[in-house]
């Protein structure tokens with residue numbers, strides 16, 4: 001059904017300099033796992049097997065992470081330390097990783113378009129690893145895949161934010177079908193509070209039909225001079241139904257320090273059973 005997940009992972013992570021000078025921001029650890037592994041595990045939970053990662057220069061450690069490390073595995077085989085590799089082994093066993101490079105950083109829309117040949121002509125998920133989502137039941141992408149099975153259309157995950165925060169997000173206007181589901185009428189990237197269609201912000205989880213690549217191809221630069229995924233979805237609305245889904249769970253914005261620390265604390269508590 002949805003078998004591929006695209007991970008845009010070419011950004012510089014300037015907010016975490018100097019940590020991200022040579023290390024990809026996706027490899028920053030939240031406790032003992034790099035950020036991107038949380039996203040990959042979320043995709044696996046949703047029944048997705050192919051991880052399509054759009055990388056860039058200086059991101060080779062991402063590929064190494066999702067591969068066997070013979071020397072290390074040999075050294076710790078049969079010791080008590082072996083258990084620390086259980087999660088990543090599980091991830092590697094269950095998934096296929098495919099990569100492409102985004103040569104220029106031209107925005108999220110451009111990153112998704114760069115991954116087109118890894119996806120092909122099927123609906124796919126997108127996870128922005130910076131947004132770490134924690135939920136009590138099904139993962140956010142699993143919730144969305146289930147919804148896709150029923151609705152067969154593109155879906156964006158949304159949450160309500162304070163009016164002064166909407167400028168950091170894509171904002172939607174929608175016709176609400178129930179408390180958690182709306183048919184999207186309009187999407188605006190990074191609006192000022194007076195221009196925002198609502199306080200419902202898109203977060204980094206999407207299910208997209210392959211038609212998005214056609215609308216992306218036609219996009220010119222939008223907010224911040226970048227090719228915006230939001231603008232392409234806004235164009236898609238004219239051709240296909242797009243749903244906004246108010247997900248169940250908590251999203252941490254690990255693209256900034258406050259969110260990163262909050263996620264670290266939450267995961268730490270979870271690990272320790274606190």
Ligand code: G1P
Nearest residue numbers: 108131168169170202203204230
């Ligand atoms: C991106 C999207 C934006 C979305 C946000 C969620 O923005 O362009 O629509 O609301 O992710 O995290 P970025 O955070 O890359 O500026």
